[in-house]
Amino acid sequence: MKKRILIIGACGQIGTELTHFLREKYGAHKVIASDIREGEEEMMNDGPFEVLDAMNYDALQDVVINYEITDVYLMAAMLSATGEKFPMKAWNLNMNSLFNVLNLAKEGKVNKVFWPSSIAVFGATTPKQDTPQRTVMEPSTVYGISKQTGERWCEYYNNKYGVDVRSIRYPGIISYKTLPGGGTTDYAVDIYHKALKHKNYICFLNAETTLPMMYMEDAIRATVGIMEADEKDIKIRSSYNLAAISFNPEEISKSIQKHIPEFEISYEPDFRQEIADSWPQSIDDSQARDDWGWQHQYSLDEMTEKMLTNLKEKY
């Protein structure tokens, strides 16, 4: 079957690497990257690129029809920390972009949709350890509320209209190619940059803040993995729990010190501490593992080695 992919929000932290991966896999001309802004040279030159506002239904529909798109990956969103600064903007972007894509699928203009949710759907009343797939969900951030609502709509569009929408609840994603875009887990990327540049890091979360995290390569494999799974194996149409590693700032700094012994971390928690405190520490993702064969690969130390090696080349 002919496959044509549209990535919306392709210039972001995850979109950049997803675009690269999918272009390698399916051929550059089959993967149309789009974002509200232009991307880096590699993104613009390696395959088709459209400047596109995910909130503009007509513009989105034109691109879908012109390129005969079959699969959409909707990566545009406003993340947790930025969302708290611009609540209505976050709500409008996160919800309207999702409705636009779900409605295109409902009208049969695309076959399959990927939309990421987040561990931010959980809140202070959720069990913090091995958070189950189905549990109490009382998110306290605008971002978390938008993701939880999005999950409900995804399931609704699947139940009522048969829309083939697939979703995972990403933990904090750690990568070296692009910088993260305003989330609460951003420290776990920044710390590697600062370790190499200054040998010290001032962390905006306290030493004991354990959060679920994942190396980018694992996140991309999960994303493409769920999209390639048999439709019958996707039993959850809200969003799947997904896990890899959990650690706190002290543990990641110890992992860095194995390579840079003089590295030092200090702590100055800010408003993001409260967000982090409302999220789980570890996630039970057994259903993703059972249903469509999810398996993570990277441990904390393996990720540290990859991050430091690749960033060293950059600097």
Ligand code: NAD
């Ligand atoms: P990001 O902020 O790095 O990238 C988002 C991209 O969307 C940016 O390139 C931005 O220019 C683009 N964008 C913003 N408004 C747009 C619009 N109106 N139309 C088109 N594009 C627009 O985000 P990310 O970290 O790559 O996250 C991608 C998805 O994964 C989001 O849905 C996010 O909520 C989810 N997620 C990410 C993480 C993480 O750790 N990165 C964790 C959980 C969930």
